[in-house]
Amino acid sequence: MAPPPVLALALPSETGRVLSIQSHTVQGYVGNKSAVFPLQLLGYDVDPINSVQFSNHTGYIGSVSFLNTVLKVVDKLRSINPGLTYVCDPVLGDEGKLYVPQEMVSVYREKVVPVASMLTPNQFEAEKLTGFRIVSEQDGREACNILHAAGPSKVVITSINIDGNLLLIGSHQKEKGTGDLMTALLLGWSNKYPDNLDKAAELSVSSLQALLVRTVNDYTRAGHDCQSSSLEIRLIQSQDDIRNPEITYKSEIYN
Amino acid sequence: MAPPPVLALALPSETGRVLSIQSHTVQGYVGNKSAVFPLQLLGYDVDPINSVQFSNHTGYPTFKGQVLNGDQLWDLIEGLEANSLLYYTHLLTGYIGSVSFLNTVLKVVDKLRSINPGLTYVLGDEGKLYVPRKWYRISGEETDLVVVVPVASMLTPNQFEAEKLTGFRIVSEQDGREACNILHAAGPSKVVITSINIDGNLLLIGSHQKEKGQPPAQFRISIPKIPAYFTGTGDLMTALLLGWSNKYPDNLDKAAELSVSSLQALLVRTVNDYTRAGHDCQSSSLEIRLIQSQDDIRNPEITYKAEIYN
Numbered sequence: 001m002a003p004p005p006v007l008a009l010a011l012p013s014e015t016g017r018v019l020s021i022q023s024h025t026v027q028g029y030v031g032n033k034s035a036v037f038p039l040q041l042l043g044y045d046v047d048p049i050n051s052v053q054f055s056n057h058t059g060y061i062g063s064v065s066f067l068n069t070v071l072k073v074v075d076k077l078r079s080i081n082p083g084l085t086y087v088c089d090p091v092l093g094d095e096g097k098l099y100v101p102q103e104m105v106s107v108y109r110e111k112v113v114p115v116a117s118m119l120t121p122n123q124f125e126a127e128k129l130t131g132f133r134i135v136s137e138q139d140g141r142e143a144c145n146i147l148h149a150a151g152p153s154k155v156v157i158t159s160i161n162i163d164g165n166l167l168l169i170g171s172h173q174k175e176k177g178t179g180d181l182m183t184a185l186l187l188g189w190s191n192k193y194p195d196n197l198d199k200a201a202e203l204s205v206s207s208l209q210a211l212l213v214r215t216v217n218d219y220t221r222a223g224h225d226c227q228s229s230s231l232e233i234r235l236i237q238s239q240d241d242i243r244n245p246e247i248t249y250k251s252e253i254y255n
Numbered sequence: 256m257a258p259p260p261v262l263a264l265a266l267p268s269e270t271g272r273v274l275s276i277q278s279h280t281v282q283g284y285v286g287n288k289s290a291v292f293p294l295q296l297l298g299y300d301v302d303p304i305n306s307v308q309f310s311n312h313t314g315y316p317t318f319k320g321q322v323l324n325g326d327q328l329w330d331l332i333e334g335l336e337a338n339s340l341l342y343y344t345h346l347l348t349g350y351i352g353s354v355s356f357l358n359t360v361l362k363v364v365d366k367l368r369s370i371n372p373g374l375t376y377v378l379g380d381e382g383k384l385y386v387p388r389k390w391y392r393i394s395g396e397e398t399d400l401v402v403v404v405p406v407a408s409m410l411t412p413n414q415f416e417a418e419k420l421t422g423f424r425i426v427s428e429q430d431g432r433e434a435c436n437i438l439h440a441a442g443p444s445k446v447v448i449t450s451i452n453i454d455g456n457l458l459l460i461g462s463h464q465k466e467k468g469q470p471p472a473q474f475r476i477s478i479p480k481i482p483a484y485f486t487g488t489g490d491l492m493t494a495l496l497l498g499w500s501n502k503y504p505d506n507l508d509k510a511a512e513l514s515v516s517s518l519q520a521l522l523v524r525t526v527n528d529y530t531r532a533g534h535d536c537q538s539s540s541l542e543i544r545l546i547q548s549q550d551d552i553r554n555p556e557i558t559y560k561a562e563i564y565n
Contacts, residue, residue: 011528011529011532011542012545012546014547019281024303024305026304026331026334026335027302027338027340035294037295039550040292040326040546040549043546043547044546045546046546047281047282048279048281049281049308050279050305053304053305053308053323053331054331054334055330055331055332055333055334055335055337055338055340056335056338057333067422109298127328152421178312182297
């Protein structure tokens, strides 16, 4: 008897089904070689698309054309599953050095970051994407807030060098609306200070931070466990901080 | 401070270092998708060369993707050689899609053996049953396969392939054992005919010729017939046989027991999962539950025993 038509039924995975678009090296553990196996061990079905196939690792090669196609892929996948989580590692460089063409920085910043659900930049990439230097933990946290405002609700800056110590800083924006709020603040202040984006950013960030601190304090005082669920921001209660923020975060201008 | 020069020191693997030249499908578990993960679970460092990158396997109505030709395969080998990264304990190949590619694979065998004369070359399932006609015509000539067999250390044909290679029909266990003898004479010291249909029963027949000129040690394992069709099981079986036969080099029967037990557990889980999801398992080919069966691959419970032939 001839076998029935081959129609492999792809059963949903109880853990998840991941499309992983990364490089493949025959030898070595980078890109998909380093990502796929661990995910499989954690129970995920992983479908790898190998962006390149090289003998071994030599560095990164990126192109605007590929990145633009990745954006199309995100759209296409979300048209089929609107709940898709896009985890983006914005590979730009490391330790002060850009690996990829300069044009890719703005493509990441303007087009890719806004559609990412989670971003995992290193310190250099976080600086490139936010436009400011990270020299302290506070800076790191601020960078996360800026990135949240741009799109992803989860940001992990995977390694920050502060005074010889290495840190990872993670940030999960559970509060709904702060992304939109940040954008609105930036719009409002940058219009008032059209030639000083740094000042507009300081005001916006200071406002937002005050609001977030108030939100957490209010919920905590009310006996609520702030980690247990998404908090509704105390927007109305923070109007003075929005109208007239005390600048608590300063920009450092790059020369 | 600048990072040190990139010089990945390839540490020897305690289990083995496998170069696996097979197809890659984005979705589905065939070729390298079906072979690499199990070998990694068994502790092997696996370096995959993807001979193709297709969206899905070729048994679907359509597929899209790219194909590696012989020159591109050799480029990768040269890239590895330039970095002194060509020491492998095992070479694994499956479906070979063109004469050009096949000839390059033979060059690869030679090259790897010049660096490690003890290299084990495992030649697996050709997967011809699932190949569209145009590929079959290119590599369907028996002569192509006959050229590769002599340099193989272990061969894992299914019944169809064993018949094509030896030129005669296998209708009894004796025929199966005879086919193994003929294949030993052509080269490989280990032969496992992974599934033979004899009077409605499924059998695996394994054969290990421990010394040239001596009669081989042969065994069989009875396998239950599962009323369903799967893709990728041949590639998976070959990978499991490679993995376990390297851990039990003098006991091919034990390696086969472990491989069959793993595979059967996976197939049963696959059928159960699809059934529970309301699918009729006879209506189409099922995608194997490879990820979900990883414990059965790492640590199989031996449920199928080898019976040694005298």
